[in-house]
Amino acid sequence: MTRKLKKFDFWVVASIVVLALYILFMLYPMLKVLIQSFVDSETGKFSLMHFQKFFSQPYYFGTLLNSFKVAVASAFFALLIGIPLAYFYNVYRIRGAKTLQMLIILSSMSAPFLGAYSWILLLGRSGVITKFLEGLLGITMPSIYGFKGIVLVLVSKLYPLVFLYVSGAIKNIDSSLLEASANMGRTGLKRFFTVVIPLCMPSILAAALMVFMRALADFGTPMMIGEGYMTFPVIIYTSYVGEVGTDHNFASAVSIIAVVITLIVFLAQSYATKKTTFSMSAMHHIERKEAKTLPSILMHIYSYGVVAVSIFPQIYLIYLSFRKTSSNGNAFKPGFSLDSYKYVFENMGSSIWNTIRICGGALILIIIMAILISYLVVRRNNAINRVIDTMSMIPYIIPGAVIGIALILAFNNPKFPLVGTAWILIISMCIRRIPYTIRSSVAILGQIPMSIDEASESLGAGKLKTLIKVTIPMMLNGIFSGAVMSWVTLITELSSSLLLYTFRTMTLNIAVYVMVAKGSDGRACAMATILTLFTVITLLIFNKFSKDGEIMM
Numbered sequence: 012m013t014r015k016l017k018k019f020d021f022w023v024v025a026s027i028v029v030l031a032l033y034i035l036f037m038l039y040p041m042l043k044v045l046i047q048s049f050v051d052s053e054t055g056k057f058s059l060m061h062f063q064k065f066f067s068q069p070y071y072f073g074t075l076l077n078s079f080k081v082a083v084a085s086a087f088f089a090l091l092i093g094i095p096l097a098y099f100y101n102v103y104r105i106r107g108a109k110t111l112q113m114l115i116i117l118s119s120m121s122a123p124f125l126g127a128y129s130w131i132l133l134l135g136r137s138g139v140i141t142k143f144l145e146g147l148l149g150i151t152m153p154s155i156y157g158f159k160g161i162v163l164v165l166v167s168k169l170y171p172l173v174f175l176y177v178s179g180a181i182k183n184i185d186s187s188l189l190e191a192s193a194n195m196g197r198t199g200l201k202r203f204f205t206v207v208i209p210l211c212m213p214s215i216l217a218a219a220l221m222v223f224m225r226a227l228a229d230f231g232t233p234m235m236i237g238e239g240y241m242t243f244p245v246i247i248y249t250s251y252v253g254e255v256g257t258d259h260n261f262a263s264a265v266s267i268i269a270v271v272i273t274l275i276v277f278l279a280q281s282y283a284t285k286k287t288t289f290s291m292s293a294m295h296h297i298e299r300k301e302a303k304t305l306p307s308i309l310m311h312i313y314s315y316g317v318v319a320v321s322i323f324p325q326i327y328l329i330y331l332s333f334r335k336t337s338s339n340g341n342a343f344k345p346g347f348s349l350d351s352y353k354y355v356f357e358n359m360g361s362s363i364w365n366t367i368r369i370c371g372g373a374l375i376l377i378i379i380m381a382i383l384i385s386y387l388v389v390r391r392n393n394a395i396n397r398v399i400d401t402m403s404m405i406p407y408i409i410p411g412a413v414i415g416i417a418l419i420l421a422f423n424n425p426k427f428p429l430v431g432t433a434w435i436l437i438i439s440m441c442i443r444r445i446p447y448t449i450r451s452s453v454a455i456l457g458q459i460p461m462s463i464d465e466a467s468e469s470l471g472a473g474k475l476k477t478l479i480k481v482t483i484p485m486m487l488n489g490i491f492s493g494a495v496m497s498w499v500t501l502i503t504e505l506s507s508s509l510l511l512y513t514f515r516t517m518t519l520n521i522a523v524y525v526m527v528a529k530g531s532d533g534r535a536c537a538m539a540t541i542l543t544l545f546t547v548i549t550l551l552i553f554n555k556f557s558k559d560g561e562i563m564m
Contacts, residue, residue: 021474021475022386022387022391022474025383025387026387026391026393026395026396026399027395029380029383029384029387029399030395030398030399030402032380033399033402033403036418036438036441036442037402037405037406037442038402039421040414040417040418040420040421040422041270041409041413041417043417043420043421044263044266044267044413044416044417044420045263045267047259047260047263047420048061048062048260048263048264048266048267049061049264050260051260052258052259052260052261061258061260061261061263061264061265062264062268064261064264065261065264065265065268070241071246071265073241074241074242074243074245074246075243075268075272077158077240077241077242077243078227078242078243078244079227080158081158081161081162081165081226081227081229081233081242082222082223082224082226082227083223084158084162085162085165085166085169085222085223085226086219086222086223086226088162088166088170089165089166089169089170089172089173089218089219089222090173090215090218090219090222092166092170092173092317093170093171093172093173093174093177093218094173094177094208094211094215095313096115096170096174096313096314096317097173097174097175097177097178097181098177098181098203098207099310099313099314100112100174100178100314101178101181101182101297101299102181102189102297102299102300103299103300103301103302103307103310104299104300104301104302105299105310105311105314106311108299111314111315111318113550114318114322115171115174115318115321116171116175116550117322117325117543117546117547117550118167118168118171118318118321118322118325119168119169119170119171119172119321120499120503120546121168121325121503121539121542121543121546122231122503122504122505122520122523122524123164123165123168123229123231123232124230124231124232124234124235124505124524124527125325125328125503125523125539125542126164126167126168126232126324126325127160127161127164127231127232127235127236128235128328128527128535128539129324129325129327129328130155130160130163130164130236130324131155131235131236132324132327132328132331132532133323133324133327134152134155135155135156138152138155139327140152155236156236156237156238156240157236157237157238157239157240158240160236160237161232161233161236161237161240161242164232164236165222165225165226165229165232167320167321167324168321169221169222169225169226170222170317170321172218172221172222172225173215173218173219173222175218176214176215176217176218176221177211177214177215177218179214180210180211180213180214180215181207181211181297182297184207184210184211184297186297186298188206188210189202189206189207189297192205192206216280216283217280219280220276220277220280220407221407223276224273224276224277224407224408227244227272227273227276227410228244228269228273228409228410228411228412228506229242229244229506230244230245230247230248230410230411230412230505230506230509231505231506231524233245234248235527243265243268243269244269244410244411244412244506246265247262247265247266247269247410247412247413247416248262248412248506248509248510250262250265251412251416251510252510259416262416263416263420266410266412266413266416266417269410269413270408270409270410270413273408273409273410274408276408277404277407277408325539325543328536328539328540328543329536329539329540329543331343331532331533331536332351332352332533332536332537332539332540333347333348333349333351334346334347334348334351334533334536335347335348335350336348336350336351336532336533336534339531340354340526340531340532340533340534341529341530341531341532341533342532343532343533350533351533351534351536351537352537354534354537355534355537355538355541359522359534359538361515361517362517362518362519362521362522362538363519363541365433365515365516365517365518365519366502366518366519366520366542366545368433369433369436369437369440369516369518370440370498370501370502370504370518372433372437373436373437373440373441373444373501374494374497374498374501376437376441377440377441377444377445377448377494377497378448378490378494380441380445380449381445381448381449381452381490381493382452382478382483382486382490384399384400384403384449384452385449385452385453385456385486386456386478386482387399387400388400388403388453389453389456389457390456390461390464403445403446403449404446406442406443406444406445406446407446409443410506411439411443411504411505411506411507411508412506412507412510414439414442414443414507415439415506415507415508415509415510415511416510418430418435418438418439418507418511419510419511422435430511431513431516432516433515433516435511436508436511436512436516436518439504439507439508439511440501440504440507440508443500443504443507444497444500444501444504445497447493447496447497447500448490448493448494448496448497449493450493451490451492451493451496452486452490452493455485455486455488455490456482456486459482459485459486463481463482463485464477464481464482467480467481495549495550498549499546499549502518502519502520502542502545502546503520503542504518504520505520505521505524508520508521509521509524519538519541519542519545520542522538523535523538523539523542526538
């Protein structure tokens, strides 16, 4: 009996359990989607009709091209804005740097559809800026709807991802490299393009992939501001829950096409990253220096100008949340009032509690799973754990609407009656958002020498006790950073949750979407402001307990 107990290995069991969870809650549901995509809606027999329908009809195939145009344009402009911003922030002294970073992150931490909604209120046909310029100066603003509006919204929400990724890379550049380049005559723009950009290329490619995937899979923005500019996430959603008619099998087929395309993009990015990947660890970190007067002024104008444009729509929503509205909340009136907040707390208070309990529950599971998976991947490298590492990346390439459909197909039955419960939302959120915490945890654990674990075990601590008492405390900054990113994306989750929620499990973000759809602008603005408050509190907590107060990817 004693020998059997000695042979027990917690990490072997952990590997099996984690692998089983991925198979049950991710691979099995996706297999259900794959099977349904090949089933004739009428006869129930094997058929390729849904794939043929998608590729043969220009309308449907055009949505795929539209999605690619949006994703490529969003990635290009996000890189164009985010890379210089990260360079200025990390290499030169910017006044109010910590405040600037918080504003950059805050500008990204609301659902993109909220950005679309606020830009419509500003620059739409009846937008306040549109009306002001027409009435005062006779200037007719170009339309914000369609492709241009979608890209504007997504870039303003996603350039902070580029900022975070590139900032993390710049922090790993040894200052001696920049000094050596300066001694060889490489300064200013030459140094930026010939030294900094090549050294940051792996992170730039990773950021480009992240922005591309987020833009490609975004549902709320084209739904809100697209006005006929259809993308395939919208087609998936409308095919599954359309008001005119539903075709679940066709929605499944489009979902499979979406996954295949994003997988191809992901593999291409991985190949490009391997070609440019190299090991880099800074012995002497870059110390921010004072720029000359004119360049410093231009850098400050650029940095704060970008942030002002991206965060102004959120500020406008906060302002509107305090405006008086009609009795149904559909029209703004002169003056200020707390009526919108009163309505929210009296009639929609459950959505606030649901946000805390559902998103909070998902975050706890994400942190626990991320710690286990990162330890398995870094410290227990074997075939099973390499499979787990690969599977942990799959959510990057699955659009949210696809995950929602997959979970409905898998767990809307008597054997697994999860649909309609809070658990189905928690599972969906865990699947979608766990990669953030896993990646940051793997990165920080990789920097902790294995000798520390071995020293702890040699002093009598078991593997599990070593993890809890030694390893996790040393990982806290990476775990915390990933958890912050996971949390703010959890509370703004829409695409999968919109398919899975019920009235009893409606979160704030879904409630905002419902209010916007009803035209209850005042109440929607009030709930959007409460969501922003959640984000601000999160960032303040992170700044309080983080070692350097900076979030990096």
